[in-house]
Amino acid sequence: MKQSRREFLKISSLGIGGVTLAAPFFNWANGAIVSDETPGEDFVNRTPTYCEVCFWKCAGWVYKNDKGNIWKIIGNDEDPHCNGRLCPRGTGGLGMYYDEDRLKTPLIRKTIDGKQQFVEASWDEALDVVAKNLNKLKEKYGPECTALFTHGSGGKFFGDLLKAFGSTNITAPSFAQCRGPREVAFLATYGEIIASPERVDIRDTKCLVLIGSHIGENMHNGQVQEMSDAIDKGATIITVDPRFSTAASKSKHWLPIKPSTDIALLLAWIHEVIYNEWYDKKYVDKYCYGLDELKDHVKNFTPEWAYGITTIKPHVIRQTAKEMVNASPAVIIHPGRHVTWYGDDTQRLRAVAILNALLGSWGRRGGFYSPEKKSLPSFPHPEFPKPKKTWRDAHPGKYNLAIEVVSNGICDATIPTPDNDCSFKAWIVNGTNLITTLPDQKNTLEAIQHLEFMVVIDTMPMEITGYADVILPECTYLERYDYCRTDQNREPSIALRMPATEPKYNTKPDWWIVRQLAHKMGLDKFFKWNDIEEVLDWQLKQVGTSLEEMKKIGIKKFPREYDDLYFVEDQDIDFNTNTGKIELYSTDLEAEGFDPMPVYTPHPEPDPGFYRLNYGRHPAHTFSRTANNPNLTDLFDENVLWVNPIVAKEWDLKKGQEIWLENQDGILSTFPIKVRVTERIRHDSVYMVHGFGHDNKKLTRSYGKGASDTELISNVLVDPIMGGTGMRSNFVTFKLENPHKKEVAS
Amino acid sequence: MRYAMAVDTKKCVGCSDCVVACQTENNVPIGYCRDWVVEITHGTYPQLELEIRSERCNHCDNSPCVRCCPTGASHYSDGGIVLVTEDKCIGCGACISSCPYDARYPHPDGHVDKCTFCIHRVQKGQKPACVEVCPTKCMYFGDLDDPNSDVSKVLKKRKFKTLIPEAGTKPQLYFLI
Structure with a gap:
């Protein structure tokens, strides 16, 4: 058997020349988690952060005890993402800092006596290897053959580096392995995406419909909080799920659907709403395009038709449709988040978007609000070079409606084929364990074998690190600055993350790693700063605050600049679609050769015993x-x-x-x-x-x-x-x- | 003054945030907890019900743990909060066996430990850490003698139950149903 070029290396077996990687003995009893001081004693200090354990990025305060150890993390009351309440992951985020299994020092893959192993290195040495390899491959294949996979705040720095280097192949699994279909579907329907945190007005809804979305088990903080508020206010919850989820247990109606048949149920609901003339006529007449085509399209999709497919009884389909109509327009057929299920996901989410449009919930209180964000300008830099090719050139004519880089598209195009030589030669992987993120592991591992260079930047020895040529240990979010959080919400806000403590072990913040690499790669002219504090202070001053002020408050809210949260009665709206209307019939999908209205297709079912x-x-x-x-x-x-x-x-x-x-x-x-x-x-x-x-x-x-x-x-x-x-x-x-x-x- | 807590089973999603917030606030060692989540499913598919409860010491009015403690370490404090004086506790474990709610555990430092309703916070006018952190705001805390406290108000408005009332312990942890 041919020996694999990139043998998976267990980091435990490394270290040569007497260098040991063993952690200094770390006693929990000396840490903040078990300390003997009286709980609740006045803290020595607190510093602002926003959470990095998930993408919701709640703002909070890191408290240290009188010994200077991180003691607890508490939500920032002013933060619209969390309202002062972190979820268990945010509260337990300090475990990322205290985890003794963390990556502790840079490692370089070397072959010694015919055996591949990781060897400890200084930062200077490790970064030299990264810079030299990336520049060498740039010379040989062009900068576009390097791609960045990232899932986390530090990725923005690496994104800047890659753009300065000459590649725009920057991808996150949050698109093609997660919320991509819903963004594309809502863009095709309303000319706007949902984005994150979701613009769903759960707080004020009268009816919340969850299709395979298990809020409460997915701890998307703001939504969990608002679902609880909605329960308090007596909202009706309808859950469609083959599993009796936590959300299902909170629901008035649980529809235990046969898996993979959701589109049939949605079409039957649309049929009921149209043929009973329950839809919001004024709204649909004024804002929507394609009602007649849709009416014709769903003619035969009756509840009785759907019953045979979904196993949901016709009277239940009718009753739940009526519940939604009664609540309209304060109704949300929730677009979900992880929605890459059966390959016709964009069409399923189109059906969701269409049903919301018929019930007039987009732009209405208790439906979907119009979010706002406060953007911070980029620190001045010369224009980035324009790449000669992008990931799309590797997939001619495919995925034209993708609005972000398709991660699996990069992975697939890393494996050369007879008719495709535009393969990727180098990956930079930051904060995403591609081995467990991308499906079809065999394919991922094959792609990795074709790489000429891979650098992984992470806090933990995740599986992907075992395949790296260089591993760079980043410090955790509790030990570093990042760019400020500027994500959308009902009111725009910015949140600061600053280090609560010095980086543990020989770890470094991403901004520092990138700044060093930029220097070693000859890209200094794009990074006219030496310290991140300069950048943050400059950015914050552009919007009327400063690093000094943000260190004290952690989060700053700004007044909305544009329209109201909801449509005003009879407001004329030019939607950002081809027709300027909400497209029940999608002209974009039609132009690309796809069904302009969603169609139910049967999916494979398990064989006996499966x-x-x-x-x-x-x-x-x-x-x-x-x-x-x-x-x-x-x-x-x-x-x-x-x-x-x-x-x-x-x-x-x-x-x-x-x-x-x-x-x-x-x-x-x-x-x-x-x-x-x-x-x-x-x-x-x-x-x-x-x-x-x-x-x-x-x-x-x-x-x-x-x-x-x-x-x-x-x-x-x-x-x-x-x-x-x-x-x-x-x-x-x-x-x-x-x-x-x-x-x-x- | 009579401190009590109510937990809304209709809102609790069982996320365990109360558990981890308690652990960090009170320096509870990893592997131990003062509060925990119970999920109980009734019925057969698809006629199902699920009750989720965040549980902890019931701070009973008639506490078997206080009665059986040979050293007086377990005692009633302000507002009926049941506490353990660590220095007095010999770790005999009698209280652990006597508690019908299994709310106590042997701390590795040799004493028995349990929920204190975060008395150190309550004395400063703050809420217990679990109440303060809960994303669903499913917990209500306060003085039952004060009709305007969160817990008094919610108990007046909602149906509730206590756990194992037949044990006669007069528990002060209420579950809204």
């Missing part, structure tokens, strides 16, 4: 990045497999029994997973929380805990409209005995 693999979130975790956090593993340290009691009986599965999974392509789970027998899941599906089953031993708390859903997602249904990776057409069966056990020869 179950659809569904996955979701746990409120104490974000993707796979928190699976080793000491505070959060204390709340939930391994995922389990939800199995319906009927299925458990058939297989004679007991609660807590460890089993292995095998998917439709014969892929086996590396680790076993414990069975949870529960009525809360349909008999044709199983469910697990995403982000577990880590197989890097250096992650001492999470190694081998639970199973990885990602490794079982080998059937990927790519959305032809925008390149999203549909991940919910994978089926698993159970292996009761360890299939990895080698037979011992007698």
Whole structure:
């Protein structure tokens, strides 16, 4: 067998010349988590931050105790994202800082005596290797053959570096593995995207419809808070989910739909609303384009038709449609967030957008509000070079409606094919564990083998680091500055993150890493600053505040500059679509050769003995990045497999029994997973929380805990409209005995 | 004065934020907790109900833990809050066995530990850490003798229950149902 060029290296086996990587003995009892002072003693100081554990980026205060150790993190009362209340991940964010498994010093892959290994290096040495390799590949292939994968605040600095270098191939899994289809669908319908935090007016809604969205298990803070407010105010919640989710348990109506049939249900709802003339006539007449075509299109999609597909009874479909209509326009058919399921996701989200339009909820109180953000100008720099090609050149004629770089598009184009030589040669990977982020691991690993250089910047020894040529340990968000948060909300705000403490170990902030690299790569002219404080202070002064003021307040709100939160009665609106109207009939999709109105297509179903693999979130975790956090593993340290009691009986599965999974392509789970027998899941599906089953031993708390859903997602249904990776057409069966056990020869 | 807490099971999503906020606020060692979340499912698919409760010490009016403590370490403090004086506690564990709510644990430092309703915060006019952090605002705390306290108001308005009332402990942790 050919030896792989890029052998996976376990960081534990490195270190030469007597250099040891072992952490200084870290005693929890000396840390802030277990200290013996009286709780609640006046803090020595507090510093502002915004959270990096997920993308909601709540603003908070980091409190230190009298010993100078980080003690707790508390939400900032002024922050519209969190209203002073962090979620468990934000509260437990200090575990990222205290995690003794953190990456501690730069590492370089070297071959010594024919054996690949990681060797500890100084920052200067490691950054030299990165700069030289990237410049060498730039010379050989052009700057465009370097791509950046990022998921986190530090990525903005690396983005600046890449643009200065001459490449715009900057991608985040948050598009093609997550919310991309909804953004493209809403853009096609309303000429605007949803963006983050979602512009849904849950606080004032009278009816909230969740389709596969499990708010409360996904701990999107502002939305969880508002859903609770809505419950207090007596709002009706309708949940469509094959699983009895937490949200389903809070709902007046739970529709236990057969998986993959959501579009049929949506079309039946649209049929009911149109044919009963329940839609908002004034709104639709004034703002919408294509009602007649839509009416004709959904003519046969009756509740009786949908019943045969979805298993939801016709009277329930009618009753829930009426509930939405009664609440209209204060109704939200929620666009969801992680919506890359079956490859026709943009069309499903189009159906969601259309139903909202018929009920007049876009631009109305209790529906969708118009968000605003306060932008900060970029620190002055010469114009970035214009790249000669982009990722799109690797996919001619495909994904034209994608509005962000498609991560899997970069990954695919890294593997050379006979008719495609525009492959990528170098990856910069910052804060995203691509091994568990991108589906079809075999494909990801193959792409990595074709790379000539990969640098990974992370806080933790995630699986992706094992394939890197250079690993750069960034410090955690609690130890660094980043650019200010400027995300949208009802009122614009900016939030400051500043270091609460010095970086632990030999770790560095991303801004520093990028500034050093820029110098070593000969890109100084694009970075006319030496310290991030200069940049932040300059930016903040442009909007009438300063770094000094922000250090004291953490968050600053600004008055809205533009229109009201909602449409004004009879307001004339020119929507940013081809027709200037809300497009029930999409001219954009039609022009690209796609169905202008959503169509239901049957999806594959499990063979006998197989179950659809569904996955979701746990409120104490974000993707796979928190699976080793000491505070959060204390709340939930391994995922389990939800199995319906009927299925458990058939297989004679007991609660807590460890089993292995095998998917439709014969892929086996590396680790076993414990069975949870529960009525809360349909008999044709199983469910697990995403982000577990880590197989890097250096992650001492999470190694081998639970199973990885990602490794079982080998059937990927790519959305032809925008390149999203549909991940919910994978089926698993159970292996009761360890299939990895080698037979011992007698 | 009689401190009490009410937890709205209709709003709680079981996220465990109360648990981690308590741990950091009170320096509870990793692996231990003073509060926890219980989820109970009733019914068969698809006729299901789920009750989610954030639980902790019930700060009972008639506390078996106080009665059985041989050293007087377990005692009633201001407003009926049940506390453990660490220095007096010999770690015998009698209170742990006597508590019908399993609300106490042996701290690795050798004493028994439990929820204090964050008395150090309450004395400063703040709410307990769990109440303050909860994203669903499902917890209400205050003085039952004050009709205008959050807890008095919500108990007047809503149906509620207590856990294991038959134990006769007169618990002061109420669950809104």
